[in-house]
Amino acid sequence: MNVLADDFVRAARETLAELQRPKALRLAWHQQARPEQLPPAGDWRTWYLRGGRGAGKTRAGAETLADWIVGSPPLDDGSPGEWAICAPTFGDARSVCAEGPSGLIKALGGMRKTGGLVEVWNRSEGVIRLASGAAIYLDGANDGAFRIQGHNLRGLWADEVGLWEKWDAAWNESIRFAVRMAPSRIVATGTPKMAHPLVAQLLASPSVVETHMRTIDNAANLDPAALEDLLATYGGTTLGRQELDGEFIEALEGEILKRADWRYYPVAWSFYSTNPDGPGYANLPRFDQIVNSWDTAVKDKTTADYYAGQVWGCKGADRYLLRIFHDHSGFEQAKNAIRELAVWSQQTWPHCPTRIIVEAAGIGPDIAKQLEREIQGLRTVASKGDKVQRVWAASPALESHNCFLPGQARGDLTGYESTQTPTRVQAFVEECAMFRADMKHTHDDQVDAWAQMVNWVRSRQVGGRVAMPDLGARVPMAGESERQSYAY
Numbered sequence: 001m002n003v004l005a006d007d008f009v010r011a012a013r014e015t016l017a018e019l020q021r022p023k024a025l026r027l028a029w030h031q032q033a034r035p036e037q038l039p040p041a042g043d044w045r046t047w048y049l050r051g052g053r054g055a056g057k058t059r060a061g062a063e064t065l066a067d068w069i070v071g072s073p074p075l076d077d078g079s080p081g082e083w084a085i086c087a088p089t090f091g092d093a094r095s096v097c098a099e100g101p102s103g104l105i106k107a108l109g110g111m112r113k114t115g116g117l118v119e120v121w122n123r124s125e126g127v128i129r130l131a132s133g134a135a136i137y138l139d140g141a142n143d144g145a146f147r148i149q150g151h152n153l154r155g156l157w158a159d160e161v162g163l164w165e166k167w168d169a170a171w172n173e174s175i176r177f178a179v180r181m182a183p184s185r186i187v188a189t190g191t192p193k194m195a196h197p198l199v200a201q202l203l204a205s206p207s208v209v210e211t212h213m214r215t216i217d218n219a220a221n222l223d224p225a226a227l228e229d230l231l232a233t234y235g236g237t238t239l240g241r242q243e244l245d246g247e248f249i250e251a252l253e254g255e256i257l258k259r260a261d262w263r264y265y266p267v268a269w270s271f272y273s274t275n276p277d278g279p280g281y282a283n284l285p286r287f288d289q290i291v292n293s294w295d296t297a298v299k300d301k302t303t304a305d306y307y308a309g310q311v312w313g314c315k316g317a318d319r320y321l322l323r324i325f326h327d328h329s330g331f332e333q334a335k336n337a338i339r340e341l342a343v344w345s346q347q348t349w350p351h352c353p354t355r356i357i358v359e360a361a362g363i364g365p366d367i368a369k370q371l372e373r374e375i376q377g378l379r380t381v382a383s384k385g386d387k388v389q390r391v392w393a394a395s396p397a398l399e400s401h402n403c404f405l406p407g408q409a410r411g412d413l414t415g416y417e418s419t420q421t422p423t424r425v426q427a428f429v430e431e432c433a434m435f436r437a438d439m440k441h442t443h444d445d446q447v448d449a450w451a452q453m454v455n456w457v458r459s460r461q462v463g464g465r466v467a468m469p470d471l472g473a474r475v476p477m478a479g480e481s482e483r484q485s486y487a488y
Contacts, residue, residue, distance in 0.1 A: 022070040022117060025109050029063045034218075036211050039064055039187070044209045046186045048161075048202045051213030051246035053191055054222055058159065059102035061189040065157040066107040069134050070117070072154060072183055080134035081154040081181055086170060088163040090140035094126055097159050098138060104128065104157075141170035149174050154181045161202070162193035171198055192248035194238075199248055215244045236326065236427030237418075247442065249434070254441070256391055257432040259415040261398045262405055270406035271323045272422040281348060284320060287313040290345045292356040293453035294338060295445045296364040297329075307334045308445035310428075311345055312453050319397060319454065320404045324424045326446055335367050342375045357381045357456055359448070381456055388437050391447060394454035403450075405429070 030038065037060035039047055047064075051057045065083065075081050085104065087093035097103050098121070105128065110116030112131055120129040126138030137153075139145045141164040148156075156179050164170055179186055188208075192199045202208050219227055234240030241247040253259065265284070273279040295308040309325035323344070325337050338356065345354045358364040360380035368380045383390060397403055405428070407421030416429060431446045 025107070025117070026067055026070055029067075029107070033060070033063065034213075036213050036217070037063075039067075040209045040211060042209065044207065045184065046188060046202070046205070046208045048188045048208050048210045049213070050162075050190065050192045050199070050210065050248065051217075052215035052244040054215050054218055055213040055246060056102075056218045056221070057189040057191070057213065058096065058100065059107075061157045061159055061187050062097065062102055062104045062107040064187045065104060065136075065155060068155045068183060068185065069108075069130070069136070075154075075181065080130070080132045082151045083134065083136045084139060084148050084151065084153050084156045084178070085136060085159065086139045086141050086145050086148065086156060086175060087159045088140065088165070089142050090126060090138060092160070093138040093140060094123060097157065098126075098128060099123075104136065139174075142166050144169035145174040148178045151178055152181050153179045155179060155183060155185045156187075158186060158188040160190040161188045162190045162196045162199050164196075164198055167196075167198040171201075191243060191246060194242060194249040196248075203248060212246055214246055233423060235423070236430075237423055238426075238430045240423075240427075241430075241442075253433045254436040256388075256395050256437060257398055257435055257447070259429060259433045260413055261401060262403055262409075262416070262429060263401050264407045264409045264416065264421070265320065265404050267406045267408070267420065267422060270422075272406055272424075284313060285315040285318070287315050287320070287349065287352050289314050289457075290322070290349050290352055290354040291453050291457060292338070292341055292345060292354065293449045293456070294356070294358045294364070295448040295452065296334065296359055296362045296367065306443065306445045307337065308449040309337060309341055310446070310449045310453065311341055313349075314457055317397070317400070317402045318404060319402060319457070321406065321425070321428075324428060324446075326424065326427065331363060331367070334363075335370060338367060338371060338378075339375060342378070346376075353377065355379070357452060359383065359452060381452060383452070384455075387444065387448065388439070390451045390455060391435060394451040397454045397458075403454075 034056065037056055049057055049060055065085070069080070069083055072081070085093050085097045087097050098105055105116075105118055105121065108117040108130070111118050111121070117130050117132070118128055119131045128136040137148055137151060139148045141158075144166045146169075156175055158171070158175065161167070161171075175186065188202060203210065215222070215230070216227070230244060234244060238249060242249055266280075267273055268275050269280040269283045271279060291312045291314060293310050293312065297307055307325065307327065307329045310321060311323040313320040313322050323341060325341060329337065338358070342354065342356050354377050356375060356378040358368045358378065358380050360382040365380055368378055372378050385393070405421075405425050407425050408417040409415070410417050416426060418426060428446050431443055432450065434441045435444055435447045
């Protein structure tokens with residue numbers, strides 16, 4: 001009797017543990033997930049979770065589907081129903097969404113024989129079956145996801161939707177009609193790709209709720225050195241905004257400042273030179289004046305916000321970008337940056353007048369007041385007109401190809417060569433290109449600093465002053481031509 005009792009108790013405990021296993025798995029995920037990785041509250045049909053690479057999108061998609069499978073009550077016929085995963089290709093669905101380290105099989109605890117919930121994993125057919133009787137079917141969007149059309153799905157995970165080629169057939173013909181049984185929900189995940197129609201459709205749909213994540217949000221689970229390298233290389237660039245920040249770049253270019261209108265000079269002549277002998281400043285024109293232009297943050301001395309500063313060398317109608325500052329900074333950090341660039345300008349071109357103009361808005365006047373007795377040539381500049389009017393007023397300087405940047409143009413002059421142009425310069429060009437007259441853009445701090453410089457210099461009509469950088473180079477004698485070789 002004692003043996004039978006012991007066997008009964010053991011079996012009861014095993015049964016209880018098996019019943020509690022799904023809840024334990026789901027609880028573990030909810031305890032470690034970031035808030036943005038969990039489904040939003042409310043009555044919605046589709047949740048679009050967009051984010052940067054490595055932000056935790058795949059894990060969130062797999063765990064959300066697992067939540068639905070485990071937590072949804074049986075259908076009227078008593079069955080747990082059918083579910084699905086759709087990735088760009090069937091291979092992606094199998095190797096990443098099902099078997100991957102952040103995939104569904106792991107979210108379900110693995111195979112049943114090792115304590116998980118998965119009874120059968122048919123890899124060739126792409127079907128996962130649970131001990132509860134639930135079935136999950138895998139499909140590829142680039143085939144139109146036609147294989148799931150014959151199923152009555154309760155929910156679906158659509159992964160990397162920004163990479164779907166046959167997105168219209170997969171989403172509008174297959175998925176939306178197939179997901180029709182309660183709870184009838186879809187979680188779509190992925191890094192949004194520039195101008196992808198399905199991403200645009202999801203963001204515009206009133207039946208879709210959206211969550212946004214950045215790569216840096218998942219820093220605790222990423223290699224610090226790799227993350228630092230990615231941010232340093234791509235931060236602020238169009239590619240970085242898309243791949244790291246998860247930003248959907250809807251318009252390829254605004255209507256005012258065009259990529260093709262910028263002109264370039266060799267990086268070796270600039271602050272961003274990697275030449276072991278140092279920058280070749282002596283190759284630049286003899287500037288009339290150096291202008292440091294600053295766009296400051298809102299009037300808040302405690303929080304960090306974007307500050308944009310640029311150093312420009314002016315020669316006649318031409319403007320040469322010499323150095324850029326664009327970063328999240330507090331009041332003191334911004335003040336130090338203004339001081340540093342002013343000193344650098346004055347020491348590099350000691351015989352050329354350096355003028356520092358700070359926008360007379362936000363905390364600009366406060367910074368100027370603290371630095372005016374320390375830095376010669378510093379002044380505040382009041383803006384005239386709204387932001388779009390100021391940019392329009394400055395745009396002729398760009399359209400006439402009078403603005404030069406360190407870097408190299410593409411052979412067809414449609415933009416910059418990314419491998420030969422500093423990332424900070426790329427970020428500046430992209431921000432200008434994305435500036436829109438309807439103000440439907442993300443950032444414009446650097447645009448403001450550039451427009452302020454162009455408009456202020458034009459209003460001053462400064463000209464005729466000549467100076468060379470103090471680098472020990474021979475100053476050309478009267479009659480000798482200036483060296484002006486640029487990379488177009």
